Amino acid sequence: MSMFESAELDHEISKALYRREEAKLRAQLLNAQYDLKENGRFPVLILIAGVEGAGKGETVNLLNVWMDPRHVLTHGFAEPSDEELERPHLWRFVKALPPKGKVGIFFGAWHTDPIVHRAYGKISSGEFGDRIDEIVRLEKMLVDEGALLLKYWFHVSRKQQKKRLKAAGEDTNYPYRKFLKVSETFVRRTSTAEAPWIVVPGADDRYRALTFGRHLLAAMRERSFAVTIAYTKTEPVQVALFGLVFLGDRLTLPMAIAIVIATSGVFVMSEQPSRSGSVRPVLLGLAAGGFFALAAIGYRGAIVSLADPDFLMAATFTLCVGLLLQATALSLYLFVRERAVLIAIARAWSASLLAGFMGALASQFWFLGFALTTAANVRTLGLIEVLFAQAVARFAFGQKTTVREAIGVILIVAGVALLLALQ
Numbered sequence: 114m115s116m117f118e119s120a121e122l123d124h125e126i127s128k129a130l131y132r133r134e135e136a137k138l139r140a141q142l143l144n145a146q147y148d149l150k151e152n153g154r155f156p157v158l159i160l161i162a163g164v165e166g167a168g169k170g171e172t173v174n175l176l177n178v179w180m181d182p183r184h185v186l187t188h189g190f191a192e193p194s195d196e197e198l199e200r201p202h203l204w205r206f207v208k209a210l211p212p213k214g215k216v217g218i219f220f221g222a223w224h225t226d227p228i229v230h231r232a233y234g235k236i237s238s239g240e241f242g243d244r245i246d247e248i249v250r251l252e253k254m255l256v257d258e259g260a261l262l263l264k265y266w267f268h269v270s271r272k273q274q275k276k277r278l279k280a281a282g283e284d285t286n287y288p289y290r291k292f293l294k295v296s297e298t299f300v301r302r303t304s305t306a307e308a309p310w311i312v313v314p315g316a317d318d319r320y321r322a323l324t325f326g327r328h329l330l331a332a333m334r335e336r337s338f339a340v341t342i343a344y345t346k347t348e349p350v351q352v353a354l355f356g357l358v359f360l361g362d363r364l365t366l367p368m369a370i371a372i373v374i375a376t377s378g379v380f381v382m383s384e385q386p387s388r389s390g391s392v393r394p395v396l397l398g399l400a401a402g403g404f405f406a407l408a409a410i411g412y413r414g415a416i417v418s419l420a421d422p423d424f425l426m427a428a429t430f431t432l433c434v435g436l437l438l439q440a441t442a443l444s445l446y447l448f449v450r451e452r453a454v455l456i457a458i459a460r461a462w463s464a465s466l467l468a469g470f471m472g473a474l475a476s477q478f479w480f481l482g483f484a485l486t487t488a489a490n491v492r493t494l495g496l497i498e499v500l501f502a503q504a505v506a507r508f509a510f511g512q513k514t515t516v517r518e519a520i521g522v523i524l525i526v527a528g529v530a531l532l533l534a535l536q
Contacts, residue, residue, distance in 0.1 A: 344398025375528025
C-alpha cells in the first residue's frame with residue numbers, strides 16, 4: 114500500500130463552510146505571524162513539494178495572501194547559476210534561509226533535484242542515497258539550531274492529476290508512476306522525528322487550503338509540540354499510580370524503579386528541548402499521558418469486574434464493547450461534521466476493513482495483557498515497541514542511531530528486563 118493512498122480519497126468542503134473557516138484561519142495566522150515577528154525567537158521554514166497538479170503554486174500564493182507578505186520570504190529555485198555551481202549544491206538553499214522572526218517558503222528546494230534526477234536515471238541508487246543522507250543531516254542541523262521546519266507534500270491520484278492539468282491547459286504527459294515511486298522512497302527516508310513530511314490531499318482546493326492552513330497554524334502556535342509528545346511518555350508511571358489508587362494494584366519499590374527506568378528511556382529518546390520557555394506543552398503532555406493512563410486503568414478495571422475465569426473471553430468482550438462505543442461516537446461525529454470523509458471511508462471499504470482489523474488485533478493483545486497482569490506492567494512491557502520502531506528506522510530507512518537514542522534503548526531494555534525478573 115502506497116503511503117500516499119489515503120491522500121487520494123475524496124475530500125470535499127462546501128463553499129459556505131470554507132468561507133467561514135477561511136476568515137477565522139486568516140486572522141489567526143496573522144496573529145501567529147505577528148507573535149513570531151515580535152518575539153523573534155526562531156525562523157519558520159516551509160517546504161512545498163509534491164506531484165504536478167496538486168496545488169503547490171496555489172498554496173504558495175494563498176499563503177502570501179493570508180499572511181503579511183512583508184515578513185514572508187518566498188523562494189522558487191530554478192537551475193543553479195554559475196556561481197552556485199562552483200559551490201556545494203546545498204549552498205544556494207542555505208544562503209536563502211529566513212532569519213529569526215520571519216517565515217520562509219521554499220517552493221522547490223533541496224528535495225527537487227535528487228527526486229527528478231533519480232526518476233530520469235541521471236544518478237545511481239547509491240548517489241540518491243548519499244543525497245538523502247546529506248539532506249537528513251542538513252534538516253537535523255536546522256532543527257537543532259532552533260528553526261521550525263515544516264515540510265508539506267501535496268498529492269493527487271493520476272486520474273485527479275490528469276483532470277486538473279487538463280483544466281489548467283497544461284501538458285498531461287507526466288511520468289506519474291516513475292516519479293511517485295522515487296518520491297515515496299525519498300519521503301519515507303527523509304521523514305524524521307525532527308522534520309516529518311505532512312502529506313496533504315490536493316484534489317479539492319478548499320479542503321487542501323484549510324488542511325494546510327490549520328496545520329501551519331497549529332505548528333506556529335505550539336512549536337514545542339515535541340515536548341508535549343515527550344511528556345505523554347510518562348504514561349506508564351501514571352498508570353502505576355492510578356492502578357494503585359483506583360484498583361489497589363500491587364506496586365513494590367523494585368517494580369516502581371523498573372517502570373521509571375524504562376519510561377525514562379523513552380523520554381530520553383523522544384525529548385526535544387523547548388526553546389519557547391512555555392510550560393503549556395509540558396502540562397499538555399502530562400495531561401495526555403494522564404488520560405491515556407486512566408483509559409488503561411478503566412479497561413483493566415472493566416476486565417477484572419467481569420470476574421470471568423476465562424481471561425480470553427473477559428478481554429475480548431471488553432474490547433468489543435470499547436470498539437463499538439468508539440466506532441459509534443466517531444461515525445456520528447463524521448456524519449455531522451465531515452460527511453464527505455465518512456462516504457470516502459465507505460467507498461474504500463476493503464482498505465478500511467483491513468486497517469480496522471489490524472488495529473483491533475493489536476488492541477486484543479493489549480487487553481489480553483490487562484486481563485493477566487496490572488496495567489502498569491503491560492504498558493511498561495509495551496515500551497519495547499519503541500525498539501522495533503528504532504530498528505525499522507535504522508535498517509529500513511537507513512537512519513543512524515544517535516547517542517541519545519542509544520542511551521534511551523539501553524534504559525528501556527534495562528527497565529523491561531528488571532520488570533520481567535521481578536514477575
